[in-house]
Amino acid sequence: MMDLNMFGADLPYNMYIQEEESKVNDGWNFDLEDYLAPHSQVPHPWNRQPAGETHLDVDFILVAEFSELEGPREVLTIPKGGSSNFNITDFSVRIMSLDHQTTTKQGFHLIEDSQVTFSEIKDSVFAFVHHFALYDRHARGYVRPFAISYITPDSRKLLQFYEEISQQMKKVVRYLKYGNKLVFKNSLEMHLMDLHYTKAEMLLRMRSRKSSHQVSDEDVCYKNLRTLEANITETQNVLHTIKLSLVDKKLEHRFARLEEKAKIETPRVKSDSWSLQEWEEIEATYSVSNVSGSYDGSSLSDNTTGWTLFPDTRYYRPKTVKISSGRQFDIHLQGLHELCSWGHREGMQKLRHLYQFFKRDMAVLQVESNDKTFMDPGPSALYFGEDCIGVNLLTGVDKKCMGCHCLQADIPGLLFNKCSSIESLSFKSAASSFRSVNDDDAESMKSAISATGSPVVNFGLYNENDVPNTFELEKDNIDLYSNNEFIRHLTFKIQQLDIDISKDEPMGPIENAEDRTTIDNVKKFVESFGDGNKERSLDDVEKLEEGNGAISEMVVSTSTLLGEDFEERSSGTSDHEDFTCECDLSDVETEGMRDRLHTLTAENVGQLEYEKEAKNEKEAGSIKIAPETEKTSVLAQSIKNESMLERDSEGMTSYDLIRLNIENLIPVDFDSPEQESTRFPSNADNDSPDADNLACGFGILHIMTKYASIKHVIYSILIGRSVIVVGTPDLEGEVKNIVNALKIFLTSYHRNHRSFIPWTKCLPSLYKMTDLKLVGVCRPERKPFDRFIPSAIKKLCTVFDVKRREIFCPVYQGYYLSLLDNRVRNYKMEEMLTTLIKSIMVEISSKAFIYFHSFCIGPAGVGRQDYKFLQQQSSSFQRRVSNFMAKIGVHDSDAHIIEFLCETIKQQLIQDHFQTRASVSHMPERPLATHNDLCCQMMKC
Amino acid sequence: MSASKNIKKIIRNMSAGVIQIGSQEKEEPVHSFSGEITPLSPSSKFTESSIDIPGQNLIKYMMLSHWDNILGPRVVHVWNMGTDSLDSGFLSRISSQSLSGEICREVTSFIDHKMYEIPDADVFVTAFIFTAMGISGPCVHTLSIVIQKSDMTFFLNIQQLFLKCFERIIRKFKVNLDQVSLDSTFESTYKDFDDCCHPCIENIGYLKKSVFPQKIVLSSTYLCPAHHLDRDFLSCCISSHLSTFGRSLVIGDKEDTVNMMLKTLSLFNSPKERYCSRLVQQNEPSQYHHDMWLQGQVQTSDHLDLPVPEILYSGYPTTLIDLSQKMVRESPPYSEHVTHAQDQWYNELVGLQYGMVEPCIPQGELFSQHEKSDTLVSGLLDELDKLPSDCGVREAYIQQFNRSIQYKALCIIKYVEGETNSGTIPFRGEYKKLQKDVCILSEGDFRIYLSAAEKLKPGLIGFLYSKYSREHSNSGLSTSKPYVR
Structure with missing residues (x-):
């Protein structure tokens, strides 16, 4: 330490001296020493530095530890490799040398975490570091110091989001530490049993050869016994302290559930730790073998307890311990994932979310954090795509007094005014x-x-x-x-009803087809047990499902989509839709239960045998599934509820809200693409998750440049007209791309309640079109276009025939979308265009704000109400609308867009009103909002 | 603690590298060696002084420490600001925590920042790390500022201002320390530090005491129909305010008119910016402070007294609104302002170094009249007229207006990012094309959007307008201009 100090203080001093020597002192000049002058570094907007210098180009997360064998070293980085030009080793040394010990207490005690942000303006590096210690029985002082750092070249990120990052880091570390404490507790408990066992053995040995040996030998024995006794007391003390701190039952429960899941999916013993490793390859040096076993001989011989967080100590067979008073330091230390078990998996997952969120451009983050206030109140917010809030009509508006100005008019007038505005569109x-x-x-x-x-x-x-x-x-x-x-909301009864219906039905041709697909699906799962690669895929699926609430929700929604897909293929009515989706979900569950049974009853059954059995059962089980579904879907529901509850109880922070939003944006799985392709080997599974992974609006630049008249289609979306994109099977990719790109304009984009289908085999029936706003439909090659699309649909929906490059839709004549259309050619990057789109949407929404507040519920919308005929009334209303629109500078087709946007928000408010206050069953239906008076045209594009 | 007051003279023998300690030191009481605590060596003594500033205070105490050649992190001086007892063990803990990791720091002009919590003491520390002259030449110093944990939220809100203030203070402090050998001792320099930081701490205390109202009611602004103000003038004020990054100084003869204008303009600022703004209050000093967003002054005399050096010192340009003469003037455009500001930073230090009291400001008319050439704000005023003036509807619409500016600014950022491949190739100066492509109609609007973009992405304007002269600006230190008179 002393050496270091000398070095630290002398270095600047020496440098100073050197500088002084080189400087020519030419008397009185108005000059400052270099170190006194203010730095006038102009920040580069994208943190680019001249090549060759070590610098940071992107944010990354570094987990480092102070290894007692190697000193400060990096454990892992997110993303892998960190930043290309950044010296991670130096940085690890720097952060791990930060002194954060807070107490000078003696003996074992729990160490508090500490967080620090610091800057290194010279290299433009800014870091947030969270120091914490994990416990390891084999480590010096039982302690392994670790630090997680978020490193960024943008100083404002840490300043502005200090609280958020701090909170999230604490959460991550909470997982890690709690998992670690459980592991530590287990290892101590086992060690204690070992020690007691050794003591008993030793006493036994001493007694048996008491007379036959000399005194000196007995002395050694006595000494050993004393050491043992001391060890026992020490271990007991530590164990006591640790046990006192294990109070977080919720986390414990969560880990237990994860472990339960893992047991089911991988009945083989060792693979549990293997699955942890797979989640992130930690270090090359890590060996799979059980470290504690090789160390002191107390290997966990019992296979069923294995490498688990919740072992049954009754099955533990204690071993004798080698007695030595000192510690050995040549042992291999456990990796982070071994130290924390499930906590590692959960923590790292959270850390990745954190990274995905904060790695984005600071400008975007800032705009988004400003938008956060506009998310409340929820129902009056208008979203475009999944992450753009157009406007919130009621943020900061006093709802109680809103519309009071209308009270000057008489009450019927108010009523009429409100009614008419809703009718307007x-x-x-x-x-x-x-x-x-x-x-x-x-x-x-x-x-x-x-x-x-x-x-x-x-x-x-x-x-x-x-x-x-x-x-x-x-x-x-x-x-x-x-x-x-x-049905999707709450009426579970109806689901059961549906299930009953399908159960009653004999194996008709339709049901058969449907069942076969699900069986296929199940088979795939079963087969995946055999192959290593596929096992991984299942593993991931399960992880996705149980990982956390948000993700499990996503899987549910994809399975809904899957279900819909099957259903479309088989029947075309929507009766079975929810059944299939439930079934799809519950297949996994069913299997889960069955597997659990297996693990409980037939522990020693060979792996192959098990597989075969399972397969057979599935093949025969096509009918069995139905009755079981009822049970398991209850289970599924309860699990879902549970996860929802948990999320609620944790309290949605603003960060969580936004994270939910971006979770769709980013692919949830962070594996390499090869793994992704192995996960969904079949075609049927392939389509929906892939489409999901694409960011909303992905490919919009390409689509807009390729199809000249696309603005008319966009117009249709913006006035709430359903858009059907039709393509022959060979155009599947193209259709999906179009749907994906156009999603950004959808005003009713919800995670669970989907308003789009990227690709379906069969035309959805018209009444579904109130929900579906954007559908990609496959037209069989032999069926001509005109016969495929009925005229009724043509009348109500915009149809985009990709094959013939024809659009049948109302013509757009207006300002905003033309603006967009004209600019597209000048845009090189997609992000440029999507930002422009968002900006234009915000502008349009601003107009909607004025329309809503001053026309719909304000005085400008009040007109005469003494018309005798409805026709008259409606046309007078229309006149007033267009007059008002002209006044606020909105003309032609744009007026329709604004009307629709307002209607959407009104609809949301009505829905919210019924969901929160009145009973659900009385809610009015969502209107199929189309302008029927718009004349449609066939256009080439 | 009493022992620390009579600090012993420590003479550093430069040639031998030995510290000689006065003879009394040997009679250090033995009882302090008891317990587990490492005994404090005599040279870990520090001086202490108190800063007395009336009113609210954010800071509990500040301390200066540096890397000692022998002892490592060492407390040098403590400025107490109203804390009763200081635990020297705790102080040295803070000092070592602030200085840890800085062992290999080179001599630079950079002032780094560090922040950490100390949960068991219910405080957090924000520390500035810099190179300054110590007893044995320049070495790493740190100024640790200890603040109550409960003030964290407030601190985070004004952090930007806080950093700017203390960077300035420390720069001046460094120059003072550099002059120690000439005419004063370290102790007296430490004591003089109060004068340096007095205005800043007072200002922050004021901000803490009377927070700028976060929710602005329309009736307290000029946007309310009840308060009449010439429409052109209002539109001029707002558009100038927006194009100078949301920074304004309002000068008027009456307190309430000034405050009303401040509140009107604050509708166009973000909540965080509002925290770093202040209204005019009677009986309170209203000196202009650099790097604040909105501030006002009541001036009754005919001749306007502008705090020009301070205005130039701020990081962003400022709009000057004279309510009595209905005049709106603004600082030179940002790219010009930056050079002024840097000169100002430099000149202040040179003045301190060479003992020149007179502040140096550029010659000629600095502030130009705001030209009325934009449609964005007048459009907004027209639209506001259509909305009901009660229930917060207009305020909500202004927030929406701010959002649309931000989105447009984001468009500019992304456009430039795409055009220049994230700043790797220079922007070829096609501003007209840029304006057209992101659908900006007028020059005045472009200025507003550009200033919003610069706020979102610092360095953007510099990058856009870097013709040929600034090509080296990426390479760390750019040379500062010499002192010009």
Whole structure:
């Protein structure tokens, strides 16, 4: 230490002297010493430095430890390799030499973490470091110091997001430390048993040869015994301290669940630790063999307890320990994943999320953090794609007094005003939209429905008598529809009903096909047990599912998609949709349960045998699945709920909210692409997850340059007209790309409640089109286009035929989208374009804000209400709308867009109103909002 | 602690490298060696002084420590700001924590920053690490500032300002320390440190005491129909405010009009920026402080007294709004302002070094009239008129307006990023094309968007307008201009 000090202080001094010598002192000049002058470094906006210098180009996370064998060293980096031009070793030395010990207490005690941010402006490196210590029975003082650092070239990131990063780091370390404590506790407990066992052995030996040996030998024995006794007390003390700190039952439960899962998927014993390793290859030096076993001979012989966090100590067979008072330092120390077990997996996962979130451009992060305030209140926020908030109409607006200015007019006027504004766009309820499909007479429908009192609802002015009437009238149509609509939300009963239906049905041709696909699916899972690679894939699937709440939700949604896909192929009605999706999910669950059974009952059954059995069972089990589904889907539900609850209880921080948003943006699996391809070997599985992984709006630049008239399609999306992209099977990729790219314009993009399908084999029925806004459909080669798309659909939906490059849609004439269209050629990178799109969307939304506040609920929208005929009333209303729009500088087609955006928000508010206050069943249907008066044209593109 | 006050003269024998200690030191009481604590050697003594600033105080105490040749991290001086007892063990712990990892630091002009929490003492420390003259030549120093943990949120809000302030203070302090050998001792220099940091600490204390209102009600601004203000003038104020990065100094003859204008403008600032702004208050000193976002001054005399050096010292340009004469002037454009600011930083230190009291400011008319050439703000005012003036609707719309500016700024950033391959090839100066491609209509709008973009991505304007002269600007230190008079 002394040497270092000397060095540290002398170095600058020596340098100073050298500088002084070289300097020519030419008397009185207004000059400052170099070290006194203010630095005038102009920051480079993208942190680029001249080549050749060591510098940081990208953010990265470094986990380093102070190894008692090697000194400070790097353990792992995220992403692998860190930053290309950055000296990680030097940096590790620097951060690990930071002194963060807080106490000078003697004996074993728990060490507190510490966090520090520091800068190195010279190299423009800024770091946030979290120091913590893990416990290891074999380490010096039982302690292994570690540090996780977030390293970035952007100083503002750490300044601005200090609290967020600090919080998240604490969470990561909480996982690591708790996992580690459990491991440490287990190892101590086993060691203690070993010690007791050794003591007993020794006493036995001493007693048996008491008389026959000399005194000196006995002395050695006595000494040994004393050492042993001391060891026991020490271990007991440490164990006591550790046990006191194990209070986080929630985490413990979580780890236990993970372990349970792992046991099921990998019945072989060793593979458990192997699966941990696979999650991240830690170090090359790490050996799979059980370290504790090789060290003191107390190998965990019992295979069932294996390498687990929750071993059953009853099965533990203690071993004798070699007695030595000192410690050995030539042993190999355990890796991070061994030290923390499940905590490592969870912690690293969280760390990766943290990295994915914060590695982005600071400008984007800043804009996003500003947008955060606009997410509240939720229902009045207008989203485009998945991560762009167009506007929030009610942020910062006092809702209680909102609309008070209208009270100057009489109450009926207010009512009318509100009703009319909702009517403005759709002119129909959802119910009417069904009928309009049937009798093709939209115009007459409009008046008819308005006359019967369409389910028009506004904030708190819900008249309960009116709405059921409408439902009564349209009951036949609605019943089926509402089944579909709400089935996903909460009505579990209906799911069971569906299951029952399918169970009752004999193995008809349709059911058969469907079952076969699911069986295929199951088979795939089963087969994957055999092959190493595939096992990995299953592992990942399971991980994805149970990993954390958000991800499990995502898997559920993909399986919904899968289910839909199957369903489309087989039947074309949506009755079975939810059944299939449940079934899909529960297949995994069913298997899970079965596997659990296996592990419990037939522990010693050979691996091969097990596989065969499972396969057989699956093959025979096509009928069995159905009855079991009911049970297991309850289980699935409960697991889902549990994870939801857990997330709730942890408290959604703002960071979490945004992270949820970006989780879609980034691929959740961080494996290499080769692994990804092995995970979904079959075609059927391939399509939906792949499409999911693409960022929203990916490929938009390509699409917009390739198809000249794409702005008309975008217009259709922005006025809420469903868009069907039709392509022959060979154009599957292209269609998916188009859907993916156009997603960025969707206003109703939800994670679970999907409003788009990238690729489906069969045209969705029209009533599903209220939900689906963007569908990629496969047209069989032999079927001509005109026969494939019925005229009813053509009337209500925009159809984009990729094969013939034709679009049938209303023509766009306006400012904003033309602007976008004109600029596309000048844009080289996709991010440039997506940002421009977002900016234009925000601009349009601003107009919607004015329209909403001053026209829809404000005084500008109030007009005469004494018209005798609805027709008159509606046309006068239309006139007022277009007049107002002209006043705020919106013309032609843009006005329709703004109207639709407002309607969307109103719809969200209504939905929210019913979901939070009224009973669910009375919620009015989402209207199929289309402008029927728009004339469509066939266009080449 | 009492022992530390009568600090012994330590004479460093430069040739032998031996420290000679006064003879009394040998009678160090033995009882302090008891316990597990490492005994404090006599040379770990430090001097102490107190800074007395009335009103709220963010800082508990500050301490200066440096890497000692023999002892490693060593406390040199403590400035107490109202804490009763100082535990020397704790102080040395802070000092070693602040200085750890800095062992290999070279002699540079950079002032690095470090921040960490000490959970068991319920404080956090923000430390500045720099090279300054010590007893034995320049060595690594650190100024550790200890703040109560409960003030963390406030600190994080004003952190940007705090760093700017203390960087300035430390730069001056370094020059003072450099002059020690000439006419003063270290002790007296340490004591003089209060004068250096007095205005800054006072300002921060003021910010803590009277926080700028975070929720601005429309009725307290000029955007409310009840308060009439010439529309052109208002639009001018706002657009100038936006194009000078949201920094303004409002001067008027009455307190409430100044405050109303400040509140109006603050609608266009982010919440964090509002934390670093101050309203005018009676009985409170309202000296101009650099690097604040919004501040006001009440001046009744005809002649405007502008704090020009301070305005130039700030990192961003400023709009000067004179309410009584209805005049809006602004600092030179950003690229020019930066050079002014750097000159100012340099000149201040040179002045300190060579004892020149008179501040040096560039000749000629610095502040130009704001030209009324933009449509963005007048469009906004028109739109605001259409919205109901109650229930916070207009305020909400202004927030939406701010967002749209930010998104457009992001467009510019991404556009330049794409065009120049993340800054690896220089931008070829096609500003007209840039404006057209990101759909910006007028020059005035472009300035507003560009300043928003610069805030999101520091260095962007410098990069865009780097013609030929700034090509070396990437290579670390660029040479500072010599002192010009």
